[in-house]
Amino acid sequence: MTTILEAKTRVPLFRVFLLAGTLMASPGAALAQSGSDTATTASEAIDSADIVVTALRRNTRLQETPLAISATSGEALAAAGSSSFTDLTRNAPSLRIVDSGPGQRRVLIRGIQSSGEPTVGVYYDETPVSGSVSTSSDAAGTTPDFRLFDVERAEVLRGPQGTLFGSGSMGGTLRVIFEKPRSDKVEGAVSANLSTVEGGKEGYSIDAMVxxxxxxxxxxxxxxxxxxxxxxxxxxxILASDPTAKNVIDSTPAGDPFLRNDKDINDGYAAGGRALVxxxxxxxxxIDLAAFYEKVSTQSPGWxxxxxxxxxxxxxxxxRxxxxxxDENRIxxxxxxxxxxxxxLVGVTSYFDRDRVAVSDVGDTFNGRDTAAGCRQYLLRNAGTCTDAxxxxxxxxxxxxxxxxLYQPQSVKNWVNELRVSSNNESPFQWTAGLFLEDRKTVVRSTLLTANPATGSLYDVxxxxxxAYDRTIFDYLKQKAAYVELSYKFFDQLTFTAGTRYYDFRKRVGGKIDVGQIHYSSVVTPYTEAKNKEDGFIYKFNLAWQANPDLLFYAQAAQGFRPGGVNQVIGLPAALAGYSSDSIWNYELGAKxxxxxGIYFNLAGYRIDWDNLQVSARTTGTGSVFGLIANAGAARIWGAEAELTADITSNFSVSGNLGYTDAKLSEDQISTIVTATGRKGNRLAFIPKITAGIAAEYTHELNDDMEAIARFDASHVGRSYSTxxxxxxxxxxxxxxxxxxxxFGVQQPDNDWGLYFYINNLFDDTAINSSSSSANTGGLTNTFSAPPRTFGVNVTKRF
Known part of the structure; x- marks a missing residue:
C-alpha cells in the first residue's frame, strides 16, 4: 500500500485588567474606505473613530449609523499584530469564533448558533464565502479565513442584516475590505515575523504588497x-514519525507501541495572495477586478x-x-x-471555488467491537451467533x-451576482435597492480509510x-432575492427606515453509497435525490433620533433568516428529508x-426571538446511525453591549468593549417528526454570557525620525458548554x-519602518475555545485552544 497525508494555570481576570490599566493601549479606529464608493474620506472625518462605513450599502459615518457596528482599520489591525479575522473578537462585543484551526472556523454573533447554513455572513470585499456543507449539512463550521494584510478596514455588524446582506446574515455580518490599487503612485510594503511557541517549534511569516x-x-x-x-x-x-523509535515512557498502554515520538504535528503552512486591478x-x-488564492495544509491543532x-x-x-x-480557496x-x-449603481459578479480535504481520526469509534459479541451485534444485527468463518x-x-x-474530499463552487442602486445625495430621502442571485454546487465524498498502525499515515483512497466506506453527496442551492431599504429624515433629527427582502431558494441533494460499512448500518445504495424549496419576505424597521451632533438614539426591529434544505441521509423517509428555514426577530435599543x-461611548441592548430552530437530531427505526437536521423548538436571547474608544492625547489611546449574552431555549426541541436533546431553559452551545476586551497604546517621540511604541491588549471569554x-x-x-x-518597539512616525517585539498569550493561559466529544472519539474530549505563550519579532517596511 502507498501512504498519503504525511504531513498553566489560569490567570485571574483582575490581573489582566490591572496590567491593562498600567500600560498604554490603542483604539480600534478605522480609516475610511478608498475608491469610488467613498463619498466622504477619512480626512473629512471629525477624528480617528468617526469613520465612514458602508454597512447600509451606502456611505455613512460610523457614529451616525443607527445600528450596532464595530469597525477596525488595517492600520489598527497591523498595530495589534492581527493576521486573522479571529482576532476581531478582541474589538467587537458579542462576536464569538469557534476556532478548530485554519479553514475550520464557526463565526457567531449574539448567540445565534446551531447546525446548518451559516448564521453570520462573511464577506471579503463584495464576495460572500461559506464552508462546505460536509456530510452533516453544516456549512457554518468551516468558514475559510484569508490572511489580513493590506486591509483597509474590517466591519462587524451585530444583529440581523437580512434585508441588505441576505440569508447568511441572520446573526450579523463580518466584512473585510482590502486596500485597492492606486493610480497616483508606486508603493509597497513588507512585514516579516519570526516566532517561537513555548514547548513547541518556531514559526515565521512574510507578507508583501506592491x-x-x-x-x-x-x-x-x-x-x-x-x-x-x-x-x-x-x-x-501514540504515533511515531520514526517507526523504529523506542518508547520514552514505559507505561505505554498495551497495543500502543510508540509514545511521544511525533512532536509539534500542527506545524503546517498557509500561502496565498491576491491580484487587484x-x-x-x-x-x-x-471597475475593480480581483483574484484571490490561498492554500492551507496542516494537521489538526486539536488535542x-x-x-x-x-x-x-x-x-x-x-x-491513532x-x-x-x-484547503485551497479561490475568489x-x-x-x-x-x-x-x-x-x-453597483454591479457585482463573484465566483468562489474551494477544494478541501477534511481528515478526522475516528478509530476510537470502533473500540471494543473486535469481539464475538461485536460480530453478533454489527454483522448479524443480533440475529444469531457468528460462525468461525x-x-x-x-x-x-x-x-x-x-x-x-474519515477522509473527505469536498468542493464548493459558488457563483454570486448582485445589482444594486443607492442614493448618493443630501436629500432627506435615502434608499438602497437590489437584486441577488446565487448558484452553489457542493460535492462531498466521505470515505473511511485505514492507516499505518505505527505512523498513522492513511493508505491511498x-x-x-x-x-472501508465510501459515500458521495451532491448538494445544489439556487437562491434569488430582491431587496429595498428606504429612509426618510424628519425635522433634521428623526429618521425612519423600513426595509424588506424577498427570497426564493431551491435545494436539491443527491447521494450514493459505493462501499457500505456495517458499523454505520450502511449498505451499497444507488444514487437517490430529494428536493426542497421555499420563499418568503423578511422585514426591518428602524427609528433614529439625532438629539444633537454628539448623541444618537435608535430603536430597531429586524428580521433575519437562513435557508432550509434537504438532509443527506440516504434512505431517509421522505417526511424527514426536507427542513425549512428558521428565522429571528431582533428588538434593539441603542445609543451612540x-x-x-476623540472619546466615544456606544451602548446597545437587545432581545432576540428565534423560532423554528434548525437542530441536529436523530430518529429511531431508520436503519442509519447518521443524524439529520430538523426544525424543532425556539430560543430567546437577551443581551447588552458597550464600546468605548478614547484618544486621550495624540500619543495615548485606549479602547474597550463588553458583551453580555443570555441565550437559552424557550421551548423544548420536540416536534411531530423528531425529538432533539434540548429542553426549555438549556443554554445554547458555545455561547459565553460575558465577553470583554481592552486595549491600550502609547507612543513616545525619541527624535524627529523615530518613536517608541507600546501596546497591550487583553480579552476575557466566559465559560460555555459544547452541547x-x-x-x-x-x-x-x-x-x-x-x-x-x-x-513594543520602535518605528518611524509615518510608519515607513518598524521593529517590534511581542508576547502573545502573555500569562500562558490554556485558552480553550472549543471542546467536543462523540462516539467518533470514543468519548474522549477533542479540544482546540489558542497557542501557548508565543515570543516573536516583527519587522515592517513601507516604500
Whole structure:
C-alpha cells in the first residue's frame, strides 16, 4: 500500500485588567474606505473613530449609523499584530469564533448558533464565502479565513442584516475590505515575523504588497502575497514519525507501541495572495477586478484532555490516525461602480471555488467491537451467533478500522451576482435597492480509510483494500432575492427606515453509497435525490433620533433568516428529508455618544426571538446511525453591549468593549417528526454570557525620525458548554479564559519602518475555545485552544 497525508494555570481576570490599566493601549479606529464608493474620506472625518462605513450599502459615518457596528482599520489591525479575522473578537462585543484551526472556523454573533447554513455572513470585499456543507449539512463550521494584510478596514455588524446582506446574515455580518490599487503612485510594503511557541517549534511569516500605476489616474494594479509557517505545539503520544523509535515512557498502554515520538504535528503552512486591478476611465466609472488564492495544509491543532491529564502535560493527542485540513480557496470578482446624478449603481459578479480535504481520526469509534459479541451485534444485527468463518472475516476488518480516519474530499463552487442602486445625495430621502442571485454546487465524498498502525499515515483512497466506506453527496442551492431599504429624515433629527427582502431558494441533494460499512448500518445504495424549496419576505424597521451632533438614539426591529434544505441521509423517509428555514426577530435599543473630542461611548441592548430552530437530531427505526437536521423548538436571547474608544492625547489611546449574552431555549426541541436533546431553559452551545476586551497604546517621540511604541491588549471569554443538554454524556464545559498580548518597539512616525517585539498569550493561559466529544472519539474530549505563550519579532517596511 502507498501512504498519503504525511504531513498553566489560569490567570485571574483582575490581573489582566490591572496590567491593562498600567500600560498604554490603542483604539480600534478605522480609516475610511478608498475608491469610488467613498463619498466622504477619512480626512473629512471629525477624528480617528468617526469613520465612514458602508454597512447600509451606502456611505455613512460610523457614529451616525443607527445600528450596532464595530469597525477596525488595517492600520489598527497591523498595530495589534492581527493576521486573522479571529482576532476581531478582541474589538467587537458579542462576536464569538469557534476556532478548530485554519479553514475550520464557526463565526457567531449574539448567540445565534446551531447546525446548518451559516448564521453570520462573511464577506471579503463584495464576495460572500461559506464552508462546505460536509456530510452533516453544516456549512457554518468551516468558514475559510484569508490572511489580513493590506486591509483597509474590517466591519462587524451585530444583529440581523437580512434585508441588505441576505440569508447568511441572520446573526450579523463580518466584512473585510482590502486596500485597492492606486493610480497616483508606486508603493509597497513588507512585514516579516519570526516566532517561537513555548514547548513547541518556531514559526515565521512574510507578507508583501506592491502597487503599480499603469496609466496615471486611470489604471493601476496591486499585488499581495504571503507565506505563513505555523509554529507547531501539539504532540501525538501514540504515533511515531520514526517507526523504529523506542518508547520514552514505559507505561505505554498495551497495543500502543510508540509514545511521544511525533512532536509539534500542527506545524503546517498557509500561502496565498491576491491580484487587484482598478480601472477608472472617468470620474463616474470605476471597475475593480480581483483574484484571490490561498492554500492551507496542516494537521489538526486539536488535542485531547484525557491523555493530557494522565501525562500531566497539555497539548497532546492520542489519535491513532492522521487528522488535518488541506484547503485551497479561490475568489474571482468583478465590481462596477457608476456615479449617476443622485444615485450610485453597483454591479457585482463573484465566483468562489474551494477544494478541501477534511481528515478526522475516528478509530476510537470502533473500540471494543473486535469481539464475538461485536460480530453478533454489527454483522448479524443480533440475529444469531457468528460462525468461525464470519469471525475470521469480521475481526481483522474491525481491527483494521481501529486505526482509521474519515477522509473527505469536498468542493464548493459558488457563483454570486448582485445589482444594486443607492442614493448618493443630501436629500432627506435615502434608499438602497437590489437584486441577488446565487448558484452553489457542493460535492462531498466521505470515505473511511485505514492507516499505518505505527505512523498513522492513511493508505491511498484509490486502494480498495484500504477503503472501508465510501459515500458521495451532491448538494445544489439556487437562491434569488430582491431587496429595498428606504429612509426618510424628519425635522433634521428623526429618521425612519423600513426595509424588506424577498427570497426564493431551491435545494436539491443527491447521494450514493459505493462501499457500505456495517458499523454505520450502511449498505451499497444507488444514487437517490430529494428536493426542497421555499420563499418568503423578511422585514426591518428602524427609528433614529439625532438629539444633537454628539448623541444618537435608535430603536430597531429586524428580521433575519437562513435557508432550509434537504438532509443527506440516504434512505431517509421522505417526511424527514426536507427542513425549512428558521428565522429571528431582533428588538434593539441603542445609543451612540461622543463624550468629548476623540472619546466615544456606544451602548446597545437587545432581545432576540428565534423560532423554528434548525437542530441536529436523530430518529429511531431508520436503519442509519447518521443524524439529520430538523426544525424543532425556539430560543430567546437577551443581551447588552458597550464600546468605548478614547484618544486621550495624540500619543495615548485606549479602547474597550463588553458583551453580555443570555441565550437559552424557550421551548423544548420536540416536534411531530423528531425529538432533539434540548429542553426549555438549556443554554445554547458555545455561547459565553460575558465577553470583554481592552486595549491600550502609547507612543513616545525619541527624535524627529523615530518613536517608541507600546501596546497591550487583553480579552476575557466566559465559560460555555459544547452541547445543549446537561444530561448529554458528550457535553463538555469550555472554561472561561483570559488572553493578554504585549507588543513594543520602535518605528518611524509615518510608519515607513518598524521593529517590534511581542508576547502573545502573555500569562500562558490554556485558552480553550472549543471542546467536543462523540462516539467518533470514543468519548474522549477533542479540544482546540489558542497557542501557548508565543515570543516573536516583527519587522515592517513601507516604500
Amino acid at each position: 502597487n503599480l500605476p499603469i496609466i496615471e489616474d486611470k489604471l493601476a494594479v496591486r499585488f499581495v502575497g504571503y507565506y505563513n509557517k505555523f509554529a507547531g505545539y501539539v504532540d501525538n503520544v 482598478r480601472f477608472t476611465p472617468s470620474e463616474r466609472l470605476t 485531547r484532555l484525557e491523555p493530557s491529564a494522565i501525562l500531566g502535560r497539555k497539548y497532546v493527542t492520542s489519535a 490516525a492522521r487528522a488535518g485540513n488541506y 474571482y470578482n468583478g465590481t462596477l461602480h457608476y456615479e449617476f446624478d443622485g444615485f450610485t 464470519q469471525l475470521a472475516s469480521y475481526l481483522p476488518a474491525t481491527r483494521a478500522i481501529q486505526q482509521s480516519s 484509490d486502494d480498495p483494500t484500504a477503503l 455618544t461622543k463624550l468629548a473630542r 445543549l443538554s446537561p444530561a448529554d454524556i458528550y457535553r463538555r464545559l469550555i472554561p472561561a479564559h483570559e488572553m493578554a498580548n504585549l507588543r
